Amino acid sequence: MIQQALVSQWSAPANIALIKYWGKKGLQLPANPSLSMTLDKSRTYTRVSLDLGKEKGSWEYTYDHKPRPEFDPKISAFFHRIRPELPFLNEVFIRIDSTNNFPHSSGISSSASFYASLALCLCQLNEEYYNRDPRKIDLLKIASNIARLGSGSASRSILPGFSVWGQSFIPQSTDQHAVDINSNIHPVFRSYRDAILIISSDKKPLSSTAGHKLMNENPYAEIRYKEANNNMLRLYQALQDGNQGEMIVITEHEALSLHGLIMSSTGGTLLVKPETIACIEAIREYRKNSGSKSCFTLDAGPNIHLLYPDNEKEPIQRFIKEKLLAYCENDKWIDDSIGQGPQKASILSEG
Numbered sequence: 001m002i003q004q005a006l007v008s009q010w011s012a013p014a015n016i017a018l019i020k021y022w023g024k025k026g027l028q029l030p031a032n033p034s035l036s037m038t039l040d041k042s043r044t045y046t047r048v049s050l051d052l053g054k055e056k057g058s059w060e061y062t063y064d065h066k067p068r069p070e071f072d073p074k075i076s077a078f079f080h081r082i083r084p085e086l087p088f089l090n091e092v093f094i095r096i097d098s099t100n101n102f103p104h105s106s107g108i109s110s111s112a113s114f115y116a117s118l119a120l121c122l123c124q125l126n127e128e129y130y131n132r133d134p135r136k137i138d139l140l141k142i143a144s145n146i147a148r149l150g151s152g153s154a155s156r157s158i159l160p161g162f163s164v165w166g167q168s169f170i171p172q173s174t175d176q177h178a179v180d181i182n183s184n185i186h187p188v189f190r191s192y193r194d195a196i197l198i199i200s201s202d203k204k205p206l207s208s209t210a211g212h213k214l215m216n217e218n219p220y221a222e223i224r225y226k227e228a229n230n231n232m233l234r235l236y237q238a239l240q241d242g243n244q245g246e247m248i249v250i251t252e253h254e255a256l257s258l259h260g261l262i263m264s265s266t267g268g269t270l271l272v273k274p275e276t277i278a279c280i281e282a283i284r285e286y287r288k289n290s291g292s293k294s295c296f297t298l299d300a301g302p303n304i305h306l307l308y309p310d311n312e313k314e315p316i317q318r319f320i321k322e323k324l325l326a327y328c329e330n331d332k333w334i335d336d337s338i339g340q341g342p343q344k345a346s347i348l349s350e351g
């Protein structure tokens with residue numbers, strides 16, 4: 001057991017799902033498999049330090065060095081779930097500080113990048129606390145499982161490029177953690193970019209926790225779970241074959257289906273705005289006229305993720321500036337791309 005205080009720092013990127021996870025079972029297990037692309041720039045930076053002199057088994061969270069008590073209940077539930085997996089948590093006081101390099105409520109799910117970075121810090125510290133070398137464990141696999149217990153989609157932010165979370169026909173895929181599928185992805189998809197168009201940064205009227213729960217009584221749930229598996233089969237084939245046309249059809253269908261499920265759940269929540277629809281129509285029109293391989297997807301919110309191959313960067317960014325920014329809140333958009341996954345950060349001062 002260690003005597004001095006330990007510190008760990010990781011950054012983890014956000015990810016965007018092409019096949020959506022919507023609906024859970026058991027303890028944070030997905031009702032259907034999902035497939036996503038991990039981003040590059042949009043990241044959460046998390047620092048975890050251990051204090052051996054304070055109350056054992058307790059923790060404190062700050063965002064950018066300031067208390068944010070509204071996040072405490074979710075973090076508390078997370079700690080309750082992971083204690084059996086990471087026993088060092090019962091022996092120490094944990095101080096967590098995180099910060100995002102993308103704006104709050106910008107349509108990027110910050111819970112995925114936050115729980116991914118936090119899970120990496122905690123899994124590394126658990127090994128070091130017991131004087132074990134973290135390089136000797138499968139850190140990414142273990143951290144993906146831990147991250148899932150905070151936010152399901154966080155399991156995928158642990159891995160670079162394309163990954164799959166949830167039991168499916170894909171070898172090694174499991175409900176417990178995400179798996180790396182990059183070696184099967186055709187080169188045309190390996191340098192895709194994601195322009196995140198901020199339609200609205202207002203707080204969402206439906207949290208993802210509440211949205212997943214509503215699937216338990218959604219009349220279309222069973223059909224959806226079957227269809228998600230079919231879509232996974234088709235998309236995985238398209239990603240292997242380099243079939244961009246098929247990728248576009250399935251990705252857009254998945255985005256619209258997610259919102260169809262949200263609208264058909266109790267409460268009939270509408271997360272899209274008129275500008276979201278206007279953008280979708282403009283993107284489809286642009287694609288028809290130009291032969292572009294771009295497509296849109298949506299998270300559980302109004303903002304658009306415009307996915308496109310790197311070789312279309314110039315015309316697409318011109319199209320964004322000339323046409324799509326008119327629909328964005330204060331002309332806001334984020335220029336991101338597929339990325340290489342989490343990074344271990346060097347230790348900085350307490351700040």
Ligand code: PMV
Nearest residue numbers: 017020021151152153208300
């Ligand atoms: O990980 P959660 O519980 O925030 O749910 C994420 C759900 C979606 O972002 C809508 C889809 C997905 O697979 O990322």
